[in-house]
Amino acid sequence: MPSTLVGPCEYREEIRKSRFITFAAPINTPAQAQAFIEQHSDLNATHNCWAWKLGAQYRSTDDGEPGGTAGRPILAAIEAQDFDQVVVLVIRWYGGIQLGTGGLARAYGGGANKCLQQAERLPLINRVSLSLECSFSELTLIKLRLAELNGLVQHETFTANGVEMSIALGPEQIETFQRHVSDISRGRIILQR
The missing domain is CATH 3.30.230.30 (Impact, N-terminal domain)
Known part of the structure; x- marks a missing residue:
């Protein structure tokens, strides 16, 4: 590599x-x-x-x-x-x-x-850009799971309802991260390419 x-x-x-x-x-x-x-x-x-x-x-x-x-x-x-x-x-x-x-x-x-x-x-890791929306209470845990998978936060925007994030993650890590995010949000958060 x-x-x-x-x-x-x-x-x-x-x-x-x-x-x-x-x-x-x-x-x-x-x-x-x-x-x-x-x-x-x-x-x-x-x-x-x-x-x-x-x-x-x-x-x-x-x-x-x-x-x-x-x-x-x-x-x-x-x-x-x-x-x-x-x-x-x-x-x-x-x-x-x-x-x-x-x-x-x-x-x-x-x-x-x-x-x-x-x-x-x-x-040097090949990464895919994704986006998601989460609540303020979920943000810390989502960032922790992202870091564990060697992902990056590219951009985050704070809104009245929570946080809109643009992230980059290795293609082989997307499925695992989606499971983590679903567990954190009880299935509410879905990653979008």
Whole structure:
């Protein structure tokens, strides 16, 4: 199952006198990825190489390193660990010793791998949007049952009679949640797609 990151993370290492710092973060749009890259890039560094993956979309750059030695290995690290909705930036300060194309690919891909391995994962779950109406007294219990099934409250509107909710829930959890809601409301509440 694909995962994203819970939050930003970083990894630092030195390889043959070159310093490498890897930053990774979760993203929801290509614009967020570019903003993260611009915010964390160091213009004084020798290279700012990066890759991001967002569903079927992906981008990477070698930023002056030999073609295919930085961006592609970073992207391969993202895909090898089954990450999605993630951006990874590896910054290099050249230390005076040539690493060769294989050494560069290992350094960039390895830094991305180590950064992502130590990061806290958040599984990406396919969810279906549903709506329901409940009374104020039922709200707390409904939210509790929804959280137990890894569902989300997308929106709630308080009315004179109770609460109108828009929720998101995994398709395989809908039947179970409907049973919980029916038990709570004695069959009055029905989920609507």
